[in-house]
Amino acid sequence: MLDAKLLVIDDNKSVLSALEILLQFEYQTVKTISNPNQISSFPDLDTYDIVMLDMNFSAGVNTGNEGIFWLREIRKKAPQISVIMMTAYGAIDLAVKALKEGAADFVLKPWNNDKLLATVKSAYELRKSQKEVSLLKAQESNLKQVINQSNNHIIGSSEALKEVLKLTAKVAKTEVNVLVTGENGTGKELIARELHKLSGRSNEVFISVDMGSISENLFESELFGHTKGSFTDAKEDRAGKFEAANGGTLFLDEIGNLSLQAQAKLLSAIQNKTIVRVGSNKPIPVNIRLVCATNENLDKMVKDGLFREDLLYRINTIRIEVPPLREREDDILVLADFYLKKFAAKYAKPGLRINQPAQERLMAYAWPGNIRELLHTLERAVILSEGNLLQPEDFLLNAKSTTSATNGPETLEEMELLMITKALDQNEGNYSAAAEQLGISRQTLYNKLKKKK
Numbered sequence: 001m002l003d004a005k006l007l008v009i010d011d012n013k014s015v016l017s018a019l020e021i022l023l024q025f026e027y028q029t030v031k032t033i034s035n036p037n038q039i040s041s042f043p044d045l046d047t048y049d050i051v052m053l054d055m056n057f058s059a060g061v062n063t064g065n066e067g068i069f070w071l072r073e074i075r076k077k078a079p080q081i082s083v084i085m086m087t088a089y090g091a092i093d094l095a096v097k098a099l100k101e102g103a104a105d106f107v108l109k110p111w112n113n114d115k116l117l118a119t120v121k122s123a124y125e126l127r128k129s130q131k132e133v134s135l136l137k138a139q140e141s142n143l144k145q146v147i148n149q150s151n152n153h154i155i156g157s158s159e160a161l162k163e164v165l166k167l168t169a170k171v172a173k174t175e176v177n178v179l180v181t182g183e184n185g186t187g188k189e190l191i192a193r194e195l196h197k198l199s200g201r202s203n204e205v206f207i208s209v210d211m212g213s214i215s216e217n218l219f220e221s222e223l224f225g226h227t228k229g230s231f232t233d234a235k236e237d238r239a240g241k242f243e244a245a246n247g248g249t250l251f252l253d254e255i256g257n258l259s260l261q262a263q264a265k266l267l268s269a270i271q272n273k274t275i276v277r278v279g280s281n282k283p284i285p286v287n288i289r290l291v292c293a294t295n296e297n298l299d300k301m302v303k304d305g306l307f308r309e310d311l312l313y314r315i316n317t318i319r320i321e322v323p324p325l326r327e328r329e330d331d332i333l334v335l336a337d338f339y340l341k342k343f344a345a346k347y348a349k350p351g352l353r354i355n356q357p358a359q360e361r362l363m364a365y366a367w368p369g370n371i372r373e374l375l376h377t378l379e380r381a382v383i384l385s386e387g388n389l390l391q392p393e394d395f396l397l398n399a400k401s402t403t404s405a406t407n408g409p410e411t412l413e414e415m416e417l418l419m420i421t422k423a424l425d426q427n428e429g430n431y432s433a434a435a436e437q438l439g440i441s442r443q444t445l446y447n448k449l450k451k452k453k
């Protein structure tokens with residue numbers, strides 16, 4: 001028995017009872033009415049899945065116009081219902097007219113039971129998949145809202161940051177490609193998200209891809225997708241990030257890490273506004289707004305033959321330079337306060353404050369790892385804090401300080417964070433040197449830090 005509600009409308013009572021008997025064994029609810037005027041006041045019409053509607057109601061009249069009229073009424077009140085028209089006269093042109101008006105199908109009277117059941121079954125399947133599609137659409141739009149919901153507050157009060165935000169707001173409304181530059185951890189991704197949030201695409205997705213962590217041989221399939229069987233691990237067709245970002249914003253982080261070969265493929269996708277999945281030869285149009293970021297000097301890379309000039313030209317319509325933290329001192333304590341509160345809440349240590357000498361220490365430091373380093377420093381200080389007041393020695397800056405083991409980290413994760421931040425401090429924010437000291441690759445260090453963001 002299928003979980004569906006059917007409504008049969010016909011002025012011939014014997015048709016109604018025959019259909020009720022036939023259909024009630026297959027469908028959960030079968031209701032019949034003989035007067036279509038009832039449709040206007042039918043209480044829960046929109047809860048029905050299928051309506052079977054006679055085309056001719058007034059005795060002796062068989063123009064089918066009554067049926068078309070009631071079909072329109074039903075579609076006005078409940079556009080999602082599948083309507084099957086019934087006509088005794090086999091007038092194909094009338095049936096075609098009904099189909100054009102949105103009917104799902106039609107049956108001819110007298111009907112063949114098996115044929116009629118098959119028609120109703122396919123209308124039911126159609127209705128079921130329409131329901132699924134609208135459910136998925138609702139879920140998708142909820143997900144997009146959640147994904148785009150910004151818990152990425154851009155904190156700071158410096159003139160330099162205000163300038164960046166002003167430019168961001170100005171270009172956000174346009175469709176131009178933007179290149180965000182700046183040192184590691186300055187907040188380039190936050191700016192990219194802000195561009196999306198303030199753009200006309202804000203109800204669509206923001207897809208972020210870290211080019212630094214995609215290996216050369218996976219580049220194409222990650223970005224452009226693949227078809228089943230196009231390589232050993234391609235178990236099914238898969239869309240790439242370009243397709244996933246369709247309608248929205250695609251953020252390519254660490255764009256300077258791309259090989260020349262990958263740059264050529266990317267350029268072609270941007271120029272043609274189409275991608276071709278690996279293993280296919282069918283171009284798929286994509287509509288994305290492209291935002292790229294890098295901490296490299298791409299102009300110099302162009303001069304050195306490491307970055308394609310034509311690609312730089314394409315991605316760099318507007319450039320937003322995010323200044324390092326040391327050039328926006330007014331942001332340091334504001335950010336410190338913001339992250340202090342955040343981590344105090346995370347580690348259940350309410351009421352923590354930073355004393356004056358410690359604030360001076362934070363202000364005097366150069367922050368080579370920028371805001372990411374500041375937030376890790378704060379996190380570690382909060383984890384290790386004993387009292388309510390954070391002292392200068394709670395902030396391990398500039399290499400020399402070491403942690404006393406007495407009140408050390410309690411979890412493996414805290415220990416790992418502690419070791420990473422210590423190594424970064426000791427190497428003045430130099431990722432490669434810190435990674436070498438920890439015995440891991442720069443990429444692994446980078447991934448670990450990203451995960452802890």
Ligand SMILES: Nc1ncnc2c1ncn2[C@@H]1O[C@H](COP(=O)(O)OP(=O)(O)OP(=O)(O)O)[C@@H](O)[C@H]1O
Pocket residue numbers: 152153154155156182183184185186187188189190191253293295335371372375453
């Ligand atoms: N103005 C800001 N206010 C609050 N948090 C910030 C700000 N700028 C950066 N952050 C935080 O610092 C961290 C690093 O920022 P983000 O990832 O945007 O930097 P990035 O420049 O893209 O870094 P990378 O070059 O390493 O990819 C993130 O956790 C981010 O939320």
